[in-house]
Amino acid sequence: xxxxxxxxxxxxxxxxxxxxxxxxxxxxxxxxxxxxxxxxxxxxxxxxxxxxxxxxxxxxxxxxxxxxxxxxxxxxxxxxxxxxxxxxxxxxxxxxxxxxxxxxxxxxxxxxxxxxxxxxxxxxxxxxxxxxxxxxxxxxxxxxxxxxxxxxxxxxxxxxxxxxxxxxxxxxxxxxxxxxxxxxxxxxxxxxxxxxxxxxxxxxxxxxxxxxxxxxxxxxxxxxxxxxxxxxxxxxxxxxxxxxxxxxxxxxxxxxxxxxxxxxxxxxxxxxxxxxxxxxxxxxxxxxxxxxxxxxxxxxxxxxxxxxxxxxxxxxxxxxxxxxxxxxxxxxxxxxxxxxxxxxxxxxxxxxxxxxxxxxxxxxxxxxxxxxxxxxxxxxxxxxxxxxxxxxxxxxxxxxxxxxxxxxxxxxxxxxxxxxxxxxxxxxxxxxxxxxxxxxxxxxxxxxxxxxxxxx
Amino acid sequence: xxxxxxxxxxxxxxxxxxxxxxxxxxxxxxxxxxxxxxxxxxxxxxxxxxxxxxxxxxxxxxxxxxxxxxxxxxxxxxxxxxxxxxxxxxxxxxxxxxxxxxxxxxxxxxxxxxxxxxxxxxxxxxxxxxxxxxxxxxxxxxxxxxxxxxxxxxxxxxxxxxxxxxxxxxxxxxxxxxxxxxxxxxxxxxxxxxxxxxxxxxxxxxxxxxxxxxxxxxxxxxxxxxxxxxxxxxxxxxxxxxxxxxxxxxxxxxxxxxxxxxxxxxxxxxxxxxxxxxxxxxxxxxxxxxxxxxxxxxxxxxxxxxxxxxxxxxxxxxxxxxxxxxxxxxxxxxxxxxxxxxxxxxxxxxxxxxxxxxxxxxxxxxxxxxxxxxxxxxxxxxxxxxxxxxxxxxxxxxxxxxxxxxxxxxxxxxxxxxxxxxxxxxxxxxxxxxxxxxxxxxxxxxxxxxxxxxxxxxxxxxxxxxxxxxxxxxxxxxxxxxxxxxxxxxxxxxxxxxxxxxxxxxxxxxxxxxxx
Numbered sequence: 001x002x003x004x005x006x007x008x009x010x011x012x013x014x015x016x017x018x019x020x021x022x023x024x025x026x027x028x029x030x031x032x033x034x035x036x037x038x039x040x041x042x043x044x045x046x047x048x049x050x051x052x053x054x055x056x057x058x059x060x061x062x063x064x065x066x067x068x069x070x071x072x073x074x075x076x077x078x079x080x081x082x083x084x085x086x087x088x089x090x091x092x093x094x095x096x097x098x099x100x101x102x103x104x105x106x107x108x109x110x111x112x113x114x115x116x117x118x119x120x121x122x123x124x125x126x127x128x129x130x131x132x133x134x135x136x137x138x139x140x141x142x143x144x145x146x147x148x149x150x151x152x153x154x155x156x157x158x159x160x161x162x163x164x165x166x167x168x169x170x171x172x173x174x175x176x177x178x179x180x181x182x183x184x185x186x187x188x189x190x191x192x193x194x195x196x197x198x199x200x201x202x203x204x205x206x207x208x209x210x211x212x213x214x215x216x217x218x219x220x221x222x223x224x225x226x227x228x229x230x231x232x233x234x235x236x237x238x239x240x241x242x243x244x245x246x247x248x249x250x251x252x253x254x255x256x257x258x259x260x261x262x263x264x265x266x267x268x269x270x271x272x273x274x275x276x277x278x279x280x281x282x283x284x285x286x287x288x289x290x291x292x293x294x295x296x297x298x299x300x301x302x303x304x305x306x307x308x309x310x311x312x313x314x315x316x317x318x319x320x321x322x323x324x325x326x327x328x329x330x331x332x333x334x335x336x337x338x339x340x341x342x343x344x345x346x347x348x349x350x351x352x353x354x355x356x357x358x359x360x361x362x363x364x365x366x367x368x369x370x371x372x373x374x375x376x377x378x379x380x381x382x383x384x385x386x387x388x389x390x391x392x393x394x395x396x397x398x399x400x401x402x403x404x405x406x407x408x409x410x411x412x413x414x415x416x417x418x419x420x421x422x423x424x425x426x427x428x429x430x431x432x433x434x435x436x437x438x439x440x441x442x443x444x445x446x447x448x449x450x451x452x453x454x455x456x
Numbered sequence: 457x458x459x460x461x462x463x464x465x466x467x468x469x470x471x472x473x474x475x476x477x478x479x480x481x482x483x484x485x486x487x488x489x490x491x492x493x494x495x496x497x498x499x500x501x502x503x504x505x506x507x508x509x510x511x512x513x514x515x516x517x518x519x520x521x522x523x524x525x526x527x528x529x530x531x532x533x534x535x536x537x538x539x540x541x542x543x544x545x546x547x548x549x550x551x552x553x554x555x556x557x558x559x560x561x562x563x564x565x566x567x568x569x570x571x572x573x574x575x576x577x578x579x580x581x582x583x584x585x586x587x588x589x590x591x592x593x594x595x596x597x598x599x600x601x602x603x604x605x606x607x608x609x610x611x612x613x614x615x616x617x618x619x620x621x622x623x624x625x626x627x628x629x630x631x632x633x634x635x636x637x638x639x640x641x642x643x644x645x646x647x648x649x650x651x652x653x654x655x656x657x658x659x660x661x662x663x664x665x666x667x668x669x670x671x672x673x674x675x676x677x678x679x680x681x682x683x684x685x686x687x688x689x690x691x692x693x694x695x696x697x698x699x700x701x702x703x704x705x706x707x708x709x710x711x712x713x714x715x716x717x718x719x720x721x722x723x724x725x726x727x728x729x730x731x732x733x734x735x736x737x738x739x740x741x742x743x744x745x746x747x748x749x750x751x752x753x754x755x756x757x758x759x760x761x762x763x764x765x766x767x768x769x770x771x772x773x774x775x776x777x778x779x780x781x782x783x784x785x786x787x788x789x790x791x792x793x794x795x796x797x798x799x800x801x802x803x804x805x806x807x808x809x810x811x812x813x814x815x816x817x818x819x820x821x822x823x824x825x826x827x828x829x830x831x832x833x834x835x836x837x838x839x840x841x842x843x844x845x846x847x848x849x850x851x852x853x854x855x856x857x858x859x860x861x862x863x864x865x866x867x868x869x870x871x872x873x874x875x876x877x878x879x880x881x882x883x884x885x886x887x888x889x890x891x892x893x894x895x896x897x898x899x900x901x902x903x904x905x906x907x908x909x910x911x912x913x914x915x916x917x918x919x920x921x922x923x924x925x926x927x928x929x930x931x932x933x934x935x936x937x938x939x940x941x942x943x944x945x946x947x948x949x950x951x952x953x954x955x956x957x958x959x960x961x962x963x964x965x966x967x968x969x970x971x972x
Contacts, residue, residue, distance in 0.1 A: 035709065040705070040709050043708060043709050044705065044708050044709065044749065047708045047718055047750065048750070049719070049720065049721040049722060049750055049751070049752075050720050050721050052661065052721065052723075052752050052783055052784075052806060053661065053805055053806050053809035053810075054809070055805060056805070056808045056809050056812055060812050062620050062811060062812040062817070062818075063808060063811060063812060065619065065620055065624050065811075066621075066622060066624065067624050067625070067626060067629060068622060068623075068624065068625050068626065069625075069626045070610070070611070070625075070626075071610060071611040071612050071625075071825075072615060072616060072617060072622060072623070072625070073612070076622070078622070085622075087617065087621060087622040088615075088616040088617045088622050088623075089616040089617060090614070090616045094614075095612045095613075095614050095616060096612050097612075100612070100613065101608065101609060101612055101613070104608055104612075104613050104826075105605060105608060105609070108596075108601060108604065108605060108608060108826070109596060109598075109601075110552070110553070110596065111552070111553050111554075111596070112553040112554070112555075112594045112595055112596050112601070112794060113594075113601075113604060113794055113795050113796075113826065113827060113830040114554075114593075114594060114789075114790055114793070114794040114795045114796050114827075114830070115554060115587075115790075115796075116554045116587040116588045116589045116594050116790065116791065116794060117554065117586065117587045117588055119547060120546045120547055121546070121586050121587070121906045122548060122550055122554060122558070122584065122586045122587050122904060122906070123554075123587075124547050124548065124549045124550070125549065125550055125551065126549055126550075126551045126561060128549075129549055142514075148649055148796065149648055149649035149651075149652050149820065149821075150820065150821055151649075151652060151656075151815075151816070151819060151820040151821075152649060152651065152652055155655075161526060175819070176815065176818075176819045177819065177820075180656075180684065180815070183684055184680060184683070184684060218524075219524065220524065220528075221524060222524050222525075222526065223524065248519075251522065251523045251524065253520075253523065253526070281517065289821075291614060291615070291616060291821045292616065294614075295612070295613065295614035295616060296613055296614050297613070297614065297615075297648065297821060297824050304514065304517070305514040306513075306514040306515060306516055306517075306526075307526070309514060310526075310527065312547075313535060313539075316651075316676055316677075316680060317649075317651055317652075320651060320675065320676040320677060321649060321650065321651035321652075321677075322588075322650065322788075322790040322796055324796075325795070325796050325824075325827060327608070327613065327826065328613055328824065331612075331613040331614075408622065410617075410621040410622050411621075412621075413618065413620040413621055413818050414818065415813065415815065415818050415819075418815070428621070
């Protein structure tokens, strides 16, 4: 049985065609490497990058910064002139406390200055462990963890728990460190209007309806609310009891940033949870920096061990950075001792805040923004004069007037292009326990004068 | 295999780096070790889930049990089952200055590393091969710390304000001038934390529409800064100039992906010395590439400032180049200066821009004055401004110690990575079981070492990392080397096939310059 001739011819042609296809060049749909070597060299020659940094005008306000000679204590020497300090966040006056300094000196003699390593590689000192225990005991939580930089505390804590795909509800007036933490976490961010619980509830309800459409995804999506105890940008407090109710109703975890309220609010200075009388276990994570009330450097997070222990392996600012110098940790421990031994300084501080809040009412052209017991107030212009630049210039003249007459103030500084919700320009007024009644009155009357002469 | 590059005019001295591959059986056994650990891990998880074994981890609150779980069980598998077994080798607390010798707090565990308790005793005079104390400035000598004590008394410990508001002290101005003089540049700016220096300033320099070319093994702070900036990131193979050149050419020729618009600017992120490999960046080649393709160079000298170079000025001096070749010089003060914080230095325009636009200047507290004073005194000592030659002696001592230590380890037959001149010495262990054994045995011999495994290193390449210091004496180094010799034989760590010890008669060299 032999195949017919046309079969053999057809198969022969087919085999030759297959061989041709196998050995021919592949072609792509989009011709990418069309350029000759000469054209490539020309492109490389022609390309001009932008300059690395754009030129900064010489009269940029941030280049003419204030230089402080000597320690930034109650009486501060700014640009050569002695003034009363209303600009440093030294709420409890512990910056030049003798006991704190001598504790730091003792630590310096024993440990030197730096720790020369991260916490994992022989950078853990017994003072760090002691400080963590003391902070946990003071705040009445199970565990605390220390960071060596205040900004890095919340900016490392948030991405350790919240990852891509998780949802975070955050207040509009959150500070820049929180914004950076959220950006690093790559989660979905939902902003709600400042202190507006109705807006937050609306967002939570929307999320609930979304969940019902896709219950499998909802079961693994974590949700968080990030709020501050005492907001740096607006000076008011968050309504924590309502937040707790929302937490249990919609099953969201709460992260509380207490940099300004730690050591200020509450009967013993434990912050906003003590102020409202809330059980501290209801808050999942409290983060604060030690650079305000404790007059040291660094920050800490406290909460239950279940939550805090995770940061020891996944908090980037903790694992990959050198630990806090021991002299600063010793100073913080001594400051905590002073806070525990003198619980009436908190009441004194709040009384002074009320005093100046009242005294600053009624300045023509400037309005006071902030709670009456907040030690960091803002003075904003009642009417803006058109552009932010002009507002800033006007406020600078007010500040200069006060500085020339012996009261050191500063404007609140922001990065205008980077903030999500830029607050209006304002003068920052900071109250400390060391300021006397006369000094508070002097500052208030000076501000009235300055407003009169500059704004009218 | 060694790769010694004598690239004609670019390199003024020989550049020798080692990255020897281990024999195949080592990789096989490493994988077997991890597999055994994983199987046991599944077994233990199973027993814990069924209540046959006690759960030792902290648990969620009762009231919040119906919330979405905070951690995925699988994410923590490695932590629970593999890391937990050898956890006692990390986070060891010390209670003295981290100098060439320190005191460790004795720590025991009753339940296989789930919890620790302190016995109250201290292990005294443990040789410190783990702290980043390259020039030995971590000291408590009263004379040396005289000025720091004085400044602490004067200024206290806090600053309580940001650089742009009321936080710029005269100490910062003094320090910045000194740093600029030390490095030979126009101006410098200092920040309170080294990690934050990278993560807060890279976003200020680049943004959307820019391209970042970053080395494979860059530190987390550089990666975080690059991610936060919003620019496109492309990675080139570690210290591989062909890979970098290809990326540069492709970037300029083809532009941005999809739209093919030109890139606004291209910035190359490299480190001076890589802390896990011990390799030194190939700076002359990178600078010539950067000049040819008009890119910008950001050099992170965290480990190399003070540690390499004839007078301790870092890799720029090591290669005999001028600081003008690098656009952004960044470094930290934690390692060689025994303090804390970071700096960025360069042209005045760059530093002025950072003063106005850096996130750290506007939102973060400035450096604390006693720490600034420690950096000032260390730098003055290095520059010789305190009237002694102590600074130069320290740099020379570090160089001698590094060469001696590395040469001896090579002779003994260990696999060491990195450049011959880098004080960071990674010694390869490979197998997971040896990580724990090595660190514990060295502690028994009173030597503190640092071991690293996955995920800081590739899974098959766990290592022990030694940091040589100028404060180590010859006796301390000999003690460490003898201990390593013994332990290397006991744990069979001498994997190198090129060790000189196999033919001692052929390598009878007399290195006169090291023996004085």
